[in-house]
Structure formats: C-alpha cells, structure tokens
Amino acid sequence: MALSTKNGGATDSHSGDANSARVQHQHWRVYGQVQGVGFRPFVFNLAQHFHLVGGVFNDGAGVQINLQGKVGNLQHFHQHFLNELPAAARVERVERVILDELLDKTRFEILQSQPGSVHTTVTPDLALCQNCLNELFDSSDRRYLYPFINCTACGPRYTIVENLPYDRPSTTMASFSLCPACQSEYNNPKDRRFHAQPNACEQCGPQLTLLDHEGNIVSELDPTAGLVKRLKAGDVVAIKSLGGFHLACDARNVDAVNRLRERKSRAQKPFALMVANLVSAADFVELGQKTEECLLSSAAPIVLLKKKKLADKQLQNIAPELSEIGIMLPSAPLHWLLFYEAAGRPKNKTWLAEKQALVLVMTSANPQGEALVYQNDTAVERLAGIADSFLVHNREIETRCDDAIVQADGHVIRFARGFAPGVIRMAQGGPAVLACGGWYKNSVTLTDQNRALLSHYIGDLDKVENCRAMEKTVAHFLRLFESQPAAVACDLHPDFYSTRFAEQFAHSRQLPLIKVQHHQAHIAAVMAEHQLDGPVLGLALDGTGMGDNGKIWGGELLKVDTEGFQRLGYLKELALPGGDRASLEPWRIAVSFLYLSGNEARAELLYGKRVEYQTVIQMIKQQLNCPMSSSAGRWFDIAASLLGVCDKVSYEAEAAIKLEALASSYGRVEADKKAYCIEANRLDVSPLIERLIECTNPAWGAALFHATFSQALADWLTENSRQHGCDDIVLAGGCFSNRLLRDSLTAQLKTRHLNVWNAKQVPCNDSGLSLGQAWVALNKINNE
Numbered sequence: 001m002a003l004s005t006k007n008g009g010a011t012d013s014h015s016g017d018a019n020s021a022r023v024q025h026q027h028w029r030v031y032g033q034v035q036g037v038g039f040r041p042f043v044f045n046l047a048q049h050f051h052l053v054g055g056v057f058n059d060g061a062g063v064q065i066n067l068q069g070k071v072g073n074l075q076h077f078h079q080h081f082l083n084e085l086p087a088a089a090r091v092e093r094v095e096r097v098i099l100d101e102l103l104d105k106t107r108f109e110i111l112q113s114q115p116g117s118v119h120t121t122v123t124p125d126l127a128l129c130q131n132c133l134n135e136l137f138d139s140s141d142r143r144y145l146y147p148f149i150n151c152t153a154c155g156p157r158y159t160i161v162e163n164l165p166y167d168r169p170s171t172t173m174a175s176f177s178l179c180p181a182c183q184s185e186y187n188n189p190k191d192r193r194f195h196a197q198p199n200a201c202e203q204c205g206p207q208l209t210l211l212d213h214e215g216n217i218v219s220e221l222d223p224t225a226g227l228v229k230r231l232k233a234g235d236v237v238a239i240k241s242l243g244g245f246h247l248a249c250d251a252r253n254v255d256a257v258n259r260l261r262e263r264k265s266r267a268q269k270p271f272a273l274m275v276a277n278l279v280s281a282a283d284f285v286e287l288g289q290k291t292e293e294c295l296l297s298s299a300a301p302i303v304l305l306k307k308k309k310l311a312d313k314q315l316q317n318i319a320p321e322l323s324e325i326g327i328m329l330p331s332a333p334l335h336w337l338l339f340y341e342a343a344g345r346p347k348n349k350t351w352l353a354e355k356q357a358l359v360l361v362m363t364s365a366n367p368q369g370e371a372l373v374y375q376n377d378t379a380v381e382r383l384a385g386i387a388d389s390f391l392v393h394n395r396e397i398e399t400r401c402d403d404a405i406v407q408a409d410g411h412v413i414r415f416a417r418g419f420a421p422g423v424i425r426m427a428q429g430g431p432a433v434l435a436c437g438g439w440y441k442n443s444v445t446l447t448d449q450n451r452a453l454l455s456h457y458i459g460d461l462d463k464v465e466n467c468r469a470m471e472k473t474v475a476h477f478l479r480l481f482e483s484q485p486a487a488v489a490c491d492l493h494p495d496f497y498s499t500r501f502a503e504q505f506a507h508s509r510q511l512p513l514i515k516v517q518h519h520q521a522h523i524a525a526v527m528a529e530h531q532l533d534g535p536v537l538g539l540a541l542d543g544t545g546m547g548d549n550g551k552i553w554g555g556e557l558l559k560v561d562t563e564g565f566q567r568l569g570y571l572k573e574l575a576l577p578g579g580d581r582a583s584l585e586p587w588r589i590a591v592s593f594l595y596l597s598g599n600e601a602r603a604e605l606l607y608g609k610r611v612e613y614q615t616v617i618q619m620i621k622q623q624l625n626c627p628m629s630s631s632a633g634r635w636f637d638i639a640a641s642l643l644g645v646c647d648k649v650s651y652e653a654e655a656a657i658k659l660e661a662l663a664s665s666y667g668r669v670e671a672d673k674k675a676y677c678i679e680a681n682r683l684d685v686s687p688l689i690e691r692l693i694e695c696t697n698p699a700w701g702a703a704l705f706h707a708t709f710s711q712a713l714a715d716w717l718t719e720n721s722r723q724h725g726c727d728d729i730v731l732a733g734g735c736f737s738n739r740l741l742r743d744s745l746t747a748q749l750k751t752r753h754l755n756v757w758n759a760k761q762v763p764c765n766d767s768g769l770s771l772g773q774a775w776v777a778l779n780k781i782n783n784e
Contacts, residue, residue: 020072025054025099028065033090033423035166036123038152039063040110041194042086047108050077054103057111058165060482064114068103087153088126088298092425110189113165121423121453122158122166122480125242125401127300127331129154131192136333137340137349142181147224147334148206148395152196154298158421158456159243159397160198164480168197172396179204198395206395208334213388215380224334227391228341231360236260238365238387242332243401243417243456244374245365247387248274252359254316260361261317263386269651270319271363272302272326272403276339276356281327283355284311291408299418300331301404315359323661326405328362331418334391364402371459371469374400399476400469401456411760413737415443415767420456421477424762424771427531428562430778431486434474434505436498437770438491438518438545440652441763442470445770446477446485452528452774453481457767461497470498474505489514489777491521491769493546514777518545519556520565521772522732526759527560528775534561536728536757537568537720539713541735542765543583543633543653552576554631554733557681557716559724562779568720569681571635573628577619586637586655587647588616593638593689595620602693606642632735638689639705643698653734660738663702671711672704683716685709706740714748721754730757734765 030039035058043056043065050073054066067074085091128136132149135141143149150156163170178186182201185193193199200206210223220226227237231249234256239246247264249256251273261267275281278292285305294303304324311325312318319325330336342358343351365373365383373382374397379390405414415422429450437443442458455473459466477483490502492515499515506513516524522545523538538558547553547567555571575592576582582589587607594603595617607613619626633656640646640655645662649655675688688708695701717729729749736742736758746756762768 020070020075022071023069023102024071024074025066025068025102026074027097027099028067029061029095030063030065030091031094032062032092033088033121033123034063035164036152036157036161036197037088038086038192038194038196039089041152041189041192042084042089043081044108044110044189046077046080046084050074050080052077053105053108055105055109055111058113058167060115060164066103068105088123090423092423110195113167115165121451122161122164122421124158124299124418124420125156125331126154126298127329127418128333128336129298132333133336133352134349136336137352143201145337145340146202146205147208147332147337148198148200148393149333150196150198150200151192152194153192155196155198156242156395159399159401159417160395161480162398164482166197167195171197172398173198173200176200176205176395206393208391208393211380211390211392213384215390218389222341223391224337224341227389228338230389231338231358232342234259235388236263236386238373238379238383238390239334240374240376240379240390240392241334242397243399243403244372244397245379245383246362247365247383248363249361250358251315251318251361252357257317257361260363260386264363265368266363267650268320268654270322270326271361272328272405273315273318274328274330274335274360274362276358277329277353279353279355280359281305284308284314285325285327288408290410294406294410295327295329297418299404300329301406301418302326302328302414304405304407304413306408318361321658321661323664324408328403334393362403366459368463369460370463371465372400372402399456399473407737407739409739411739411758412763413765414441414457415454415763416457420454422454422761424452424454424528425531426450426452426528426775426778427533428778428782430782432483433487433489433774433777433781434478434483434485434502435489435770435773435777436470436474436491436502436505437773438498438766439493439496441765441767442466442498443767443770444470444474444477445774446481446483447774447778448481448483452771453477454762454771467497467501471501474501485509485511487512487514487777487781489516489773491515491546491773492517492548514773514780516773516776517548517565518769519547519553519558519733520560520776521769522764523558523560523565523730523772524775525762525768525772526730526732526757526764528771529759529762530757532728532730532757534728535724535726536560536730537717537724537726538565538730538732539717540733541632541731542733543631544629552627552629552631554629554633555635555683556630557720559726560730563783568724569683569716570630571632572682572684572686573630574634574638575620575623575626576629576634577616577626579625579627583634583637583649585648586641589634590638590641591616592620592626593686594693597686597690599693632733635685635689635709636705636735639692639702642689642692643695643701645698645702653737656735656738659702659705660740662699663706663740666699666703669700669703669707671707673708673711675708676712678716678719681720683712685712688712706744710741710744710748713745714752717749718752718754727753728755728757732759732764732768736764
C-alpha cells in the first residue's frame with residue numbers, strides 16, 4: 001500500500017509530548033477496493049476510538065476522510081488503519097494532506113456519498129462470512145435459515161451493482177424496501193450491516209421459489225427441502241446462485257451424472273463439485289495449507305485438486321481420465337441450506353465441521369457453450385430438456401458471472417466470480433483504452449490511468465448469446481466507470497467478433513483502432529501483471545493465433561518491450577488437414593506428420609481404417625485446405641493421438657489435458673536430449689514424436705514427451721538469452737495451463753539463473769489477451 005503525505009501549509013515541526021497534544025486536521029483520500037466492504041464503518045469506529053472528529057464518505061474515486069484531533073491520536077489511527085483493514089478491503093494507495101484550517105465539528109460522521117469522476121473499482125462478490133454462517137443456523141436469530149443473509153463482509157457486489165458510487169439505489173436491491181429492523185442496522189455505524197447494500201431479511205428481502213420443468217410454481221412449504229428431495233431422487237436441477245444458474249445433481253448418483261452429461265452434450269469435459277467442507281473433500285482429493293486457504297477464501301473459487309486413488313470409484317464419470325477434480329465450497333447461504341437439508345436439519349452447528357454425504361455436481365448452466373443463464377424469465381426456456389426443476393429467486397442479477405477456477409498453486413485459470421472485476425496496476429499510465437480481447441474465453445479490459453480493469457470471463461464468441469454478453473459487459477464497464485475511451489484495441493484476426501465489434505466501436509466514435517498480434521498480447525499480459533517494461537524474451541505457446549504474416553502461429557519466441565516485438569523463432573510448422581477441424585481430430589495431424597516424414601506405412605497401419613483417411617491423404621498430397629501452423633498445441637495433439645490417448649476431442653485442449661494427466665500418473669523420466677534440434681532458431685521436436693511411434697507404454701511416452709519438450713524449450717530460451725543479453729523470460733499462452741510443463745520449464749530456467757515470469761493473477765490463456773492488448777495500446781499511444 002502506497003501512502004503519501006503532503007503538508008498543506010500547517011507546520012509539523014513540533015516534537016515530543018507537545019506535538020502529540022497539538023490538534024491537527026488531515027484529509028485522506030483512499031483508493032482501491034474500499035466500497036461495499038465495511039470500510040466506512042471501520043473508519044468511523046476507529047476514529048471514535050481515538051477521539052477524532054470529522055467525517056468519511058464514498059465518491060467516484062474511492063473514499064475520502066477528514067480527520068481532526070490530537071497528533072498522537074492521529075498517529076495511533078494511522079497505525080491501526082494499516083493493520084486492521086476489513087478482510088475484503090484492498091487499499092492500493094492513500095494520499096494524506098495536512099490542512100491549516102481546523103474543522104468546526106464535535107463528532108465523527110459517516111456522510112452521504114458524493115458524485116465525482118469514477119476512479120475506484122467494484123468489489124467482487126464475497127462468499128458467506130463466518131458471522132453470517134453462524135446466524136444462518138442460529139434458531140434464535142431473526143435471519144435463521146434465510147437464504148439471502150449477508151453483511152458488509154460478504155454477499156453479492158459486482159453481480160448486483162449498476163452504477164457507482166456503490167449505494168443501494170445503484171444496485172438491483174433498490175426495489176426491496178428495508179423493514180424497520182433492517183433499516184436500523186443499515187443506519188447504525190456500529191452494526192456490521194451498516195450500509196450493507198444487499199441487507200435484507202425474511203420480512204423485506206428476496207424470496208426463493210421452486211418451479212417444475214415447465215416453470216410452474218411447486219407449492220411446497222420449503223423450496224430448499226423440495227429441491228433436496230429431487231436431488232436425492234436423481235433429478236437434474238437448476239439453481240440460481242450469485243452470478244447465474246448452476247446445473248446440479250447428486251455426484252454419487254452415476255445415473256444422474258450421465259443424464260446431465262447427455263442432456264448438456266458434455267461427453268467427457270470434467271464437472272466441478274461442491275462439498276460442504278474440507279473434511280468432506282478429503283475423501284477423494286489431496287489437500288494442503290495453500291489449497292485449503294484458497295477454498296476457504298472470500299472468492300470461494302473452484303480449485304483444481306489432485307485425485308486420490310479411489311476418487312474415480314467414489315465419483316464415477318466426474319472427471320474421466322484426468323488427474324484432478326475441481327472442488328468448491330458453498331459461496332452463498334442458499335448452498336449451505338442445501339447441505340443442511342440433506343444432513344437432516346441437525347439441531348446444533350457441529351455438523352458444519354463434520355463429513356457430509358452430499359456431494360453436488362455444480363456446473364455452469366450454459367447450454368451448448370452459450371453464455372451463462374442468469375435471468376428467471378429465460379432460464380426455463382433455455383434449460384428446457386436439461387433441468388427437471390428450478391430453484392429461483394427474485395433478486396435480479398445485473399452482471400452474469402461464472403465460477404472462478406484456480407489451480408492448486410494459485411494460478412488463476414478462469415477469472416470470474418470472487419475475482420472480477422480485477423484491477424491490475426501497470427507500470428505506465430495514459431488515456432483510457434478499451435481492449436476487446438479474442439475469440440476464445442473472451443474478456444474485456446478498460447484502462448483508467450495506470451490501472452487496468454479486467455472483466456469477468458465471458459466465453460467463446462462463436463455463440464450469439466456470448467457476443468451479446470460481451471457487448472453488455474462493455475456497455476456496463478463504460479457506464480460503471482464513467483469512461484470515454486481514447487482508443488480501442490483488438491486482435492489482428494479480421495473474423496473475430498471482438499475485432500469486428502472494436503472496428504465498429506472505434507469507427508462510430510472516431511477513435512484510433514490499435515490491432516495487436518495475438519502472441520504479443522499474451523506476453524504483454526504477463527508484463528502488465530508484473531509491471532515489466534522489457535525487453536523480455538517471451539515464449540508464447542497456445543493452440544492458434546494469427547501472425548503478422550497472416551499465418552497460424554502458436555509456438556513463438558518473441559522479444560518484447562514497450563516499443564513493440566520481434567519474432568526471433570518458432571516451433572517447426574505442422575500441416576493441418578482440414579484446417580480448424582484438425583484441432584478437433586488430432587489423428588489428422590498425426591497422419592500428416594507421419595506422411596510428410598516418410599512414414600506413410602505407419603500412418604495407414606494406425607489410421608487407415610478411418611472413413612476419412614484417404615480424403616486426408618489427398619488433402620496432404622495436394623496441399624488442399626492444409627494450412628501450416630507453428631502451434632505448440634498441435635504437437636501435444638500428435639503425441640496424444642500416437643499414444644492412443646485421444647483421437648477426437650469433445651472439449652478444448654482435451655488431448656493435451658489427458659496427456660498431462662497420464663504423464664503425471666507415471667512420474668519423472670529423463671529427457672531425451674537427442675530428440676530435438678534447433679536450426680535457424682526454429683525448434684524441431686520431430687525426433688521426439690518419432691520415438692513415440694513405437695512406444696508401447698502410453699504413460700511412459702506421455703512423461704517422456706513432457707520431459708523432453710520442456711528440456712528443448714529450456715535450451716532454446718537459454719541460447720537466445722545469451723545471444724540477446726536478456727535474462728527476463730516470460731512464459732505465456734494457454735499451453736502453460738499445463739502445470740507439468742510450466743513447473744518443469746520454470747525450474748530449469750531458474751537453475752540457469754534466468755528470471756522467469758508467469759501469469760498468475762490473470763489467466764495465461766486467451767482470457768488474458770485483453771489485458772495484453774491494453775498494455776500494447778497504451779505504450780503505442782505513449783510512444784507517439
């Protein structure tokens with residue numbers, strides 16, 4: 001936290017006891033995540049404790065505080081302020097000015113929010129806090145079993161806010177008038193619900209309703225009891241949570257799991273699970289201090305955890321052929337009530353720490369990969385044929401927001417609920433830039449001075465609903481942060497919806513449009529996160545991205561700084577028979593590799609019985625619809641196909657993910673240093689693939705592939721580091737979601753005394769592209 005003090009004219013030269021007793025007036029301006037987290041009551045109570053007068057209020061930039069009292073008391077206030085901030089507060093900067101004029105006040109007050117230019121952020125949604133959890137199951141509390149209990153330390157924020165400053169009239173709670181008891185809490189600075197904007201109770205707040213599959217109200221006294229009854233019967237249900245609907249079923253009921261897979265057309269892609277507590281998760285995943293802290297955090301994300309040996313027998317078809325399962329804990333009071341009901345409504349709270357039998361599949365209600373369903377009036381229609389019943393409520397969601405996904409080591413894979421909107425403090429500032437992201441895993445970024453405001457995960461822009469969601473997110477960001485962009489950034493690819501949107505947006509407002517090469521943006525995102533100016537050597541490994549030469553890139557060694565980038569080298573290019581279809585059917589790339597390397601007999605032996613085999617061969621021979629690509633992802637696809645791991649994918653990167661899981665199951669093997677070569681700064685791992693052709697142990701082959709590929713990359717980077725005199729290495733792109741590859745390569749580079757920078761707060765995949773685009777655009781503007 002940066003804290004600066006300016007003297008506005010008052011003398012501050014006294015010392016000792018006389019100075020401590022002198023009265024002083026200070027004005028503080030606090031920036032960061034300081035609205036909707038109990039910050040003003042925290043300041044109020046602290047000021048009262050140290051006998052200070054003045055006031056505190058929200059404005060568009062954050063929080064302003066006027067403090068007056070004895071200098072000694074002000075010093076005590078300062079010390080406690082720094083050490084006792086509310087748990088959800090994130091203070092970025094404090095500006096403190098000493099003023100000559102003293103206040104004519106006799107008390108400290110919380111004042112009405114003031115308008116002004118918006119330079120603050122919005123707090124992400126926060127998981128239910130311990131205090132509210134205790135009240136939820138306290139039969140003497142007036143919010144006993146109320147599914148929307150919250151306070152300033154927990155509850156919805158980003159998903160209900162419409163405008164800033166963050167006050168109740170600017171949220172979707174505006175339509176709920178507070179009852180006298182809730183109003184009293186809301187007005188009382190000593191109450192933890194003081195100005196808790198979602199504050200409500202059974203008498204005045206949102207209510208649950210249970211619907212059947214046709215949307216008819218089910219007349220049961222307790223909607224949660226009715227839903228649990230249906231879960232136990234094997235139904236697939238839709239539950240309206242904080243940021244949208246989940247599809248849920250009993251994870252121990254394999255028939256229910258299979259029905260959900262069939263109805264959602266999700267043959268192999270893993271499901272996330274929700275369990276009541278850590279002890280319930282310990283049966284089937286490995287836990288550690290860091291992962292437990294992550295699960296229990298206010299973000300309450302899905303955490304990818306290593307399976308225990310019996311996990312697949314206990315929970316069949318949840319994460320087939322993978323080494324990890326995504327686990328999350330309840331984030332909303334409604335989730336807790338489901339576990340309470342399933343436990344038989346225990347009389348005391350000891351059940352909260354005890355193992356619970358219920359394990360829920362909790363997957364996003366996004367049919368056919370569309371945007372997350374979040375509105376009551378469309379849920380029944382869009383989830384028809386999938387959900388047997390619906391648990392809805394009448395608190396509107398302003399912004400849909402999926403569950404965040406985090407790896408066990410803390411790397412964020414999906415930036416969403418609990419994290420979004422995020423603030424990345426960059427090394428440089430400049431005019432406002434709107435960056436529109438890419439095609440897959442879209443997000444948008446809006447800059448404000450040297451802050452990058454990163455949106456939630458929106459999804460792939462191959463669906464109309466997702467494109468609309470992206471447009472809505474842009475409009476919401478511009479309105480929320482009162483921004484008028486001075487420039488727009490996007491990907492080079494002309495056919496991305498995000499590119500077309502950026503072009504139209506820029507044209508309609510006569511703004512400069514800055515197109516950013518895909519892999520430069522990947523590297524730039526990491527540079528923005530770590531406040532790097534460069535030059536750096538950036539290794540961008542992913543599935544696809546348009547190069548500045550119009551070709552398909554994906555295995556790129558770039559030199560990047562604030563002036564631009566230089567392509568130093570790339571992975572050997574592969575032919576992709578059928579273009580994009582080849583990434584969905586890895587066997588096609590394997591055939592191409594074998595044929596072009598003179599091993600047509602092996603290609604026919606392995607794949608000749610496939611109906612389309614001869615068509616693919618003709619494509620290769622005649623170079624018809626066979627674009628060349630330097631993509632790293634396609635090398636993983638070849639290895640997965642040759643080892644019999646995956647010939648046809650049902651979800652993105654399935655082949656690579658299963659290959660990593662298989663390699664992890666085998667353990668460590670030595671890299672084959674003869675199975676790759678570097679010529680003219682082109683890395684060729686063809687000899688490694690040729691070793692796999694005769695491999696009879698797929699797990700060993702997968703481990704060999706990872707070890708050798710990592711070794712090859714380390715040698716390639718080390719050689720270029722020496723040649724270009726650059727010790728800063730940035731690893732970026734979706735392939736670095738692969739922990740085995742990332743950890744191995746990072747460790748090797750560090751032993752060679754190189755500085756390694758990975759994406760951590762921001763996903764390394766295409767969700768981070770908008771941040772990188774914004775960084776490049778800002779530097780381009782600043783350099784002009």
